[in-house]
Amino acid sequence: MSGRTDPNAASEVEESVIQDCEECVAPAEAFSVIANETRLSILEALWKAPERPVSFSELRREVGMTDSAQFNYHLKQLTDQFVVGTDEGYDFRSAGKKVVRAILAGSFNENPEMGPFEVDGTCADCGARLQAFYEDDMLTIECTDCAKRHGRYPFPPGGLNDRTREEILDAFNQRVRHLHCLAADGVCPECNGRMTTTITRDDDDRLGLEVRVDHECEQCRHSLYSAVGLSLLDQSDVVTYHRDHGVDLCTKPYWDLAWCVSDEYTTVLSADPWKILVEIPLDDEVLSVTLDGDLNVLELERTCESSEEARAMSD
Ligand SMILES: [Zn+2]
Numbered sequence: 001m002s003g004r005t006d007p008n009a010a011s012e013v014e015e016s017v018i019q020d021c022e023e024c025v026a027p028a029e030a031f032s033v034i035a036n037e038t039r040l041s042i043l044e045a046l047w048k049a050p051e052r053p054v055s056f057s058e059l060r061r062e063v064g065m066t067d068s069a070q071f072n073y074h075l076k077q078l079t080d081q082f083v084v085g086t087d088e089g090y091d092f093r094s095a096g097k098k099v100v101r102a103i104l105a106g107s108f109n110e111n112p113e114m115g116p117f118e119v120d121g122t123c124a125d126c127g128a129r130l131q132a133f134y135e136d137d138m139l140t141i142e143c144t145d146c147a148k149r150h151g152r153y154p155f156p157p158g159g160l161n162d163r164t165r166e167e168i169l170d171a172f173n174q175r176v177r178h179l180h181c182l183a184a185d186g187v188c189p190e191c192n193g194r195m196t197t198t199i200t201r202d203d204d205d206r207l208g209l210e211v212r213v214d215h216e217c218e219q220c221r222h223s224l225y226s227a228v229g230l231s232l233l234d235q236s237d238v239v240t241y242h243r244d245h246g247v248d249l250c251t252k253p254y255w256d257l258a259w260c261v262s263d264e265y266t267t268v269l270s271a272d273p274w275k276i277l278v279e280i281p282l283d284d285e286v287l288s289v290t291l292d293g294d295l296n297v298l299e300l301e302r303t304c305e306s307s308e309e310a311r312a313m314s315d
């Protein structure tokens, strides 16, 4: 980095990315404000209230605190960062809702594990059955035989509550599509920062592919990896092609689509610049999509396999 020759470089190095802030509440202070059971109870009471704003006395009754002065003290601490007081009573600031949602999502204080359990669908590489398991806030789908990963992505523990395994997998399927959609559009699903997309050789064998797509956030370093085909899940021509063959791509589990998770239907036409061909066979037809290094569609063609065979035979 050129910063090394900068006389101010030393002080730059000591700067904290997550703690320094101008015109904002220091993060340590913000967290210390909510590190209190009474204050969390106030946020919860606001959350549960059928209507907001909630009056001081009603809020105090819901929290169950008889000492009005004590209650007032805690409420004051939450105002104005997490709670806002108006003439009609108290309401959330956005940060207050975020605290409640973060707790409900469960990532701070829950560490559930689950599975392995059976998943509908077969391995794109060997055809064996698939299984899923959950640990460290991540859901993983892999082959029971060759252990090929069909995806390992963040899924907050709150997503496991009140859902059957089947429903968890449905939610996971939708979430993975959504995460990649956002990432491919340059928005980090974790922090809203700028995300860059690159195609790279899967030399470190993260996905067991020849090439993979990397999405990485410049701000929080969150990263997502996938096969090239996964980026085509919401491409309109790909969706139409599947609909014509009776497949609804919006609900079909992505891990059961070989072109989304394996290299079998992917050909690298050129590495510099990237030109990647994904061929999707369905019944007697093949959809050929050529993508560039930014995942833009360069070419798209539908051909009947029978006419291909005829052409091959006449050669
Ligand atoms: Zn397998």
Ligand SMILES: [Zn+2]
Binding pocket: 188, 189, 190, 191, 192, 193, 217, 218, 219, 220, 221, 222
């Ligand atoms: Zn981010």
